[in-house]
Structure formats: C-alpha cells, structure tokens
Amino acid sequence: MCQFNIGNREIADDTRTYIVAEMSANHHQDFGRAENIIRAAADAGADAIKLQTSRPDRITIDSDKEPFRIKQGPWQGKTLYELYEETYTPWEWQPKLQQTAHDLGLDLFSSPFDPTAVDFLEEMGVPAYKVASFEIVDLPLIRQIAETGKPTIMSTGMATLGEIDEAVRAFREAGGTELALLACTSSYPAPPDEMHLRRIPHLAETFDVVPGLSDHTLGTEVPVAGVSLGARIIEKHLTLSREDKGPDSDFSLEPDEFADMVRAVRKTEKALGEVRYQTTEKESESERFRRSLFVVQDIDEGEPFSEENVRSIRPGDGMSPKHINNIIGRKASQPIAAGTPLRMGLVR
Template sequence: MKIGSAYEIAGRPIGPDHPPYIIAEVSANHLGNLDRALELVDIAAACGCDAVKIQTYRADTITIDHDGPDFTLTEGLWRGRRLYELYQEAHTPWEWHEALFKRARENGVTIFSSPFDATAVELLERLETPAYKIASFEIVDIPLIELCASTKKPLIISTGMANLGEIEEAVNAAIRAGAAGVALLHCTSGYPTPFKDADLRTIPSLADAFGVPVGLSDHTDGLSSPVVAIALGASIIEKHITRLRSDGGPDAAFSLEPTEFTEMAKACNNAWSALGRVRYSRAISEDANAKIRRSLYVVADIKKGDRISNENVRSIRPGFGLPPKHLPTIIGKTVRHDLKRGTALAWSDIEN
C-alpha cells in the first residue's frame, strides 16, 4: 500500500524535505508531581523540541487490579511489578492535562498525547489536541486507532513488536477512518533497548513500504541512534526526557537529561542539514580554498627562449597557474619572456 507523504502537525510540515520533528516524551518522569510535570514541559521547550508528548490513561482503563500471574511482570526493567501498581504510579492524572497543555502553548511548543481508551480521546478532544500518538503496545487495537483517526487529526503510530502485516492493518485502519495523515515510528519496545536490537535499517524500509513520513521512537542509550536514524531518512525523533536520571522513576533509565536532550536535538538538526543534496559543483564554503589547489608555477628563473623542464616548472600550491594536467604537454616548450621564480604559469607565457 502506498499513500501520499504530505503531513503536518499544528501547521508544521514534517517529512524528508523539512528539519526533523523532535518530540520530548514526558511519560512517567513527572514522578506523580504536577509541578515537576510542568517543569519538564519548560525544560523540553528550552531543549529545542518541537513537541511535548504525554500519555493519557488511568490504571483502571489500561488494565485491572489483579494479583494473578498474567498481571505481574516477570522480566525486564519492571520485573516483579504488578501492571496495575506500575500504571498507577506512571499515569498522568487527567486533572493535570489542561495545565500541561496550557504550559506547552505558553512555551510555544506543540503538545499531544497517547490515548489508551475512548475516554482519553474524549478528554484530548476537549483540549483540542492537534494530533494523536498510538503507542507500540496499542498498534493492535484497531478500534482505538479508528476512533483517533475519526477525529480527522494526524496520527503517529509506533511499530514496536509489530510485524509488517500488523503495521499495514493499522495504517489502513487510520486512513480508512479519516486520519489527516499517518506517520510511522520505527521502535524497539525494549526498556532500555540494546543497540544490537535497534535495527535502524528498518526506517528506509518503512518509508518504501508505506510512502509516509517515518521516524524513530528511541529507547537506546544516548543520542547515537537518533542521529543515525536521521541519516537513514527519519523525519521524526521521539525520546524520553527527565530532569535527572538519578531522580528515579519507571522511565528514568532510558531518558535523557536536559543537556543531553539539547545535544541530541542539535545533532539531529545538524545531521539533517549535512545530508543536503546531491552536488558535484563547488560549495560556497570551498571558494576560498580553491585558491590553494595545485597549479603550475615557475620554481627557478627562466630566460626568454629557454625551454620548460621539470626543474624550472612544477605542480605546487597555490592554484593561480595552469592546471597540473598540462605539465606533460608543456615540457620542452619555450617561453616568450623572462619568468621569475614564483610566477604562476599562463598560456600567454608559452610559445605555440
């Protein structure tokens, strides 16, 4: 399936021809404190993000309070924790949402969320969210995708754990239900993700398969993966942000601190700028250095009528003389007038 790639959020065009769209994911790094959540919005804006993203669910809308083995994590970063207690700790209280949306807008950055059920979509619609993010775990929830798409807003869909068929089903559902565009984020839902599992070569494959803007939702350490992703064609980078990893919290281990996030945003924009265009002409920044390329110079005084030899003419820097490729042609030719050592050789200096 191929669909058009024109895509924007809140008037900001997103795609290969535009600077990368940087999303700061707050997630659970508010640690249950509204003031800290608001501070993280301020921090994210100052770090150069284009958008702040939160998550909209309650523990009892995403799971149930149950002690059974199905509801207890047995491996990974959150091993031993019950789903209900994890989500109870990590959720962003709904009564905070209006303040968070207001703070982001005051900072001049876009804010949107990942909804996890119909009541979350209802809340976000009241707040006039400009877009919806479908989390990797929800890519199989086609009714949720259709509900978000029916608002006629653009969707960003993360692809963690999904196979190609599941991704196609999600994209088809979004377009069929009226989404104002779809973007896909390659994602490995490991928290944190080992570099060997990042598989960033999937990014251009996604773009080829679906013809939509693609990006990376990253859980690897540091900023290497986002920069490589840009080089591979990513138009969106999503990364968790926190004040200090040492503050703890469910998402701290795979979040960037402010100085790191700033560096990542700058590096991604620099990487996109460096990709540039296919060019085989001289860049403006090269003009000055072109003067010190090699050319043919007189390196020993030559009298009128004397012959040019390898002893009196050489290829040296700077570049004001004849191109070096002409040296074999002019060896043995006579000169029309006296030439001093250090003279840039010109055709007018040579007989015939």
C-alpha cells in the same frame, strides 16, 4: 514523502526535525513536576511535549495471576495494574498541562490507550495523536483515531512488517491521511545494536509516510544517527533527574542532555544540506591553495618546458595540472623566472 502538519508546524523532507519530549511517568504523580518537565522541554528546544492518556483498569485488570506479572526488565515484580497505576497521568491535569505547553510555544498531544481516552483528547482539542508500539495491533483504536482526521504518529516497536501494513491500512481505510511511522525498539533501555536504524528510510519508502524514531537507548547518539538517515520526528523521554527514580527514569534524558541532543540534531540538519558539487562560500577561501603548474627553474626564451622546470605544486595560481602533457616539450615565449605561475601566454 507525504506532507505532515502538527498545528502550524510542517514536517517534511526539507523542514526541521520535529522533536518530541515524552513525559510518560516522569512526573511521579506530582503536578508541579509535570509542569517543570514541560518548562524544561521548552528550554531544551523541543517542539512538543507528549503525554499518555490512560487508566489502569482500561489497559488491564487488577490481577496478580501469572499472565499479569512482569517477570523481567525495569518493572520486574510488579503486576501490570500496579505499573499502570503508578505511571498514568491524571486526566484532570492534562488540560492544564496543555495550557502550560501552549504558553511556552510547545505543541502538546498524547497517546490514548482506549476509546474513552480518544474522546477525552478530542474534547481537549489536541492537534495530533500518538499510537504507542504496544497498541499498533489494536486496529479498532487506530480506526477511531483516524476518524478524528488528526495527524497521527505510530511507533512500530515489536511489529512485523505485516502488522505495520495492517495498521497503516486500517488508518487509511478509516479516513486518516497524515501519518508518520517511527522506528522503535521496545526494550527499556534499548541496546544500540538492536535499533536497526536502516528501517527509517524503508518505512518512508514502503508506506509513503513521514519517517521518524522513538528512541529508548541511553544517550543522544542514536537520535542524531536517525536524523542522518531521514528521521523527521524524534521522540525521546525527558526527566528532571534520573536520581529521582521512577518507572522511566533509567532510559530518560535529563534537561541538559536533552538540550545537547537538540543542538546535535540541529547541527546534523545543517550538515546534511543538499546534493551539490560546487565550491561553497567558505571553500572559495581555500581554492587558491589547490595545485597548479608553476615554473620551478629559471627558463630562457625558446627553452623547452620539461618535467624538471615545470611542476604541479601549490598554490593554485597557475594552469590546471591536467594540461601538463600539453606543455612538456613546447617552448617558452619569453624568459620566465622560477616561481612564476604558468599561463598559456608564456607558451608558444
């Protein structure tokens, strides 16, 4: 897996999973709420906060004609312009939010949705970029992002393997080097049976990138499963409360849930460990309770060992059970009391 760095944080196969709290529209156009989401992300153990840098008239046009109307899903009934007018993060907030994040030890970066957003974020000095799933087909935008030389995370929701390949090629041909691809299902919320997490190792192997997961399912189980399959970046929406309804509320985690997810991810990382087949420190305490050969009846000197007077039992103080066939029929070198662990010195 290629190396990937955001700020002073290395992201690789043997490092901690990089956990991103996606603010999206959960600020509800309230700057104080946006700051509180960043504080909640820091308290929950996130590594970064992600914004979206867009303007409604740069994503779409203000039209209520049929193609611009949302016909299903959580935003049904709105026009695209109305949705993006509600969800955009005011640009004048973003440098201030960046300072708040830095003061709390978090990285802050954003998804730009047009060339002017990339220029703005470059002025801010963001450490990385995120390409949203819907923009993975916008190859000119991807090339512009690649030309900044910044590490870039791409979500792959809705994309075919061919479209992902085109995006990766465009990024690399424009000079981009550090790239992560996130498995993603772009439905809100996403059903677990449509997540297909086995894409995670496939993305890493196919494109030689850092793999990750952008998750829109309800709950925390899917990110944990993603980490077990090799995801090194996890992105999850964070809101202060789902009761305060907004465009992204229904598929966002509340702060205590986000913290639970972080703890579960960290525990999963420890459990994954490494490929090793030797007794661990804690296992050594149990080793003596394995089976071994014991004399289970009193035996006189010269008496043959038999299946009746020698058995494989717990604990593990005697010879390994694998020697039983070499012991049966041989004779005791001395009287042996029942309950004695069998050793070669007792056999002649």
